[in-house]
Amino acid sequence: MKFSEFAQQLEKLEKISSRLTITDEVASLLKKLSHGETEAGVYLLLGKLAPSYLGLEFNLGWKMLLRSIGQLANIESDKILTDFKSKGDMGEVIMGLPAQLFAGKDFSVGEVYEKLVVIARYGGTGSQEKKVTGLAELLLSLDQLSAKFVARIVMGHLRLGFSDKTILDALSVVSEGDKSARKRLDEAYQILPDVGLLSKNVLGEGLAHALASVGVRVGVPVIPALCQRLNETVEIIEKMGEVAIERKYDGTRVQIHYKRTGFADGTTVKTFTRSLEETSLMFPELTKIGDWIKADEVVLDCEAVGFDPSTDKILPFQMTITRKRKHGIEAAASSVPLRFFVFDILAKDGETLLQRPYYARREILDRTVGTKTNKTLVVDENYRTDDPKKLHEYHEQFLKEGFEGAVIKKWDGNYLPGRQGWNWVKIKEKEGSTGKLSDTLDLIVMGYYRGRGKRSNFGLGAFLAGVRKGEKILTIAKIGTGLSDEQFREIKKRLDPFVVHEKPGDYEVDEALAADVWVEPRLVVEIAADEITKSPVHTAGVALRFPRLVKFRDDKDLSSATTMAEIESMKR
Secondary structure, three states, rough: OEEHHHHHHHHHHHOOHHHHHHHHHHHHHHHHOOHHHHHHHHHHHHHOOOOHHHHOOOOOOOHHHHHHHHHHHHOOOOHHHHHHHHHHHHHHHHHHHOHHHHHOOOOHHHHHHHHHHHHHHOOOOOOOHHHHHHHHHHHHHHHHHHHHHHHHHHHHOOOOOOOHHHHHHHHHHHHOOOOOOOHHHHHHHHOOHHOOOOOOOHHHEEEEEHHHHHOOOOOOOOEOOOOOOOHHHHHHHHOOOEEEEEOOOOOOOOEEEOOOOOOOOOOOOOEEOOOOOEHHOOOOOHHHHOOOOOOEEEEEEEEEEEEEEOOOOOOOOOHHHHHHHOOHHHHHHHHOOOEEEEEEEEEOEEEEOOOOOOOHHHHHHHHHHHOOOOOOEEEOOEEEEEEHHHHHHHHHHHOOOOOOOOEEEEEEOOOOOEEEOEEEEEEEEEOOOOOOOOOEEEEEEEEEEEEHHHHOOOOOOOEEEEEEEEOOEEEEEOOOOOOOOHHHHHHHHHHHHHOOOOOOOOEEOOOOOOEEEEEOOOOOEEEEEEEEEEEEOOOOEEEOOEEEEEEOOOOOOHHHOEHHHHHHHHHH
């Protein structure tokens, strides 16, 4: 497919608001892509170059790119910068330039994609300048409409209003004529979260064959299993039967992939967060993992927690999260060493273990991770019971020990990626006094309001937070109290890179709550509140009473945030 035709399809999609119509149009577009360009086409449709776990991004400043375009187009940079500040969209700036500036070369989708990948991979001294010049030259070589969408892709603002989930819907429509295969596709995606590769396989091999071949791959993160919330031990045993009980650590979730013969980049260990971000360089403690693992390849699920070497005591989450950095890693590792509490094994030596029952996976785990001389990678303790009273006692014991309570897992349950069924449940200590909301919520910051008086110095007086419902984000809280001066400054600093000039299309917000400044859904915060009440203003239909910031969740992203389904379960 020619990229000019692809751009026309994007222009058409941009103007559609109906979710069903968008799905049908995406399905039609997928049919037009050749087999060899399916992956590229899907990634570009989503405004990226690769699945998120590969971290292939441009990391470019918009000012540099605008200046370069101005130089190549012989237009004053200040004029282009002013135009961008007014429009807030690189694509619209491109469309405002004289049409004769664009050469109109009709590259294919695959050719444009390959050029973008080459530019994104520029590294070393002068790489920023190389990227900027390369992109500006590419933009001006295309037709104007194509340049508009390439510019948006580069800046991470394609603004079509759909995600990987829409691609899965479209794949089902292409394969089956309707969405009947969506559940099976979603299950496959949870194990292989690469919608480009999945699309290529489904469209090239057929649905049944493509899904049958999906398994855990060392080096490709599985979407981690997540817990449902319940607080009554009797109800937990009624739903789950015999269970295993584990401590709930307040650390950061880490999925460890080990390959004794090494990956393509020469390393033997890769780690991923619950949001599938690769974090391998953050954990120098794992360089010796080969001495502790009795396998050639393995995928482990664990929680990394900071500890004090002098006392062997677990450190608070805010200390652990200081390890999330790109620089000064060795110094951070020295001041806040980590212990990795392993609680599951997903694959070993080429065998996918997700369908094995919990107790069988734990037996394999015990045989795989050596603990005699290893205090860094530790198999977590577990306890077995079908007695609600005993479960309650363990939970209380864990709280007294300083943990977050208990995680309960179905004794014969499979490993279910994502938040599915009642295989895993967590009990957390009630926040504050009796009568208050029993658990905290992980909310998405949607925008903020400029402060008055003292808060005007912070640039932010309150922020709007929401929950997920499908691909929409609904408001549930406006939070402006309970923050320290330092937290006001911190949240403003964190939000500055994500500011956009108009409300994102997936936000549903009542006019009465319109933010002064909108931001992309990138920052997740943990919020405590007294209770959930009905609300005529918040689009979630409910609001949080006396919401307050607990902490920033740097280990979570949009996909890990609280959903409306969870809110409904809390109300019961």
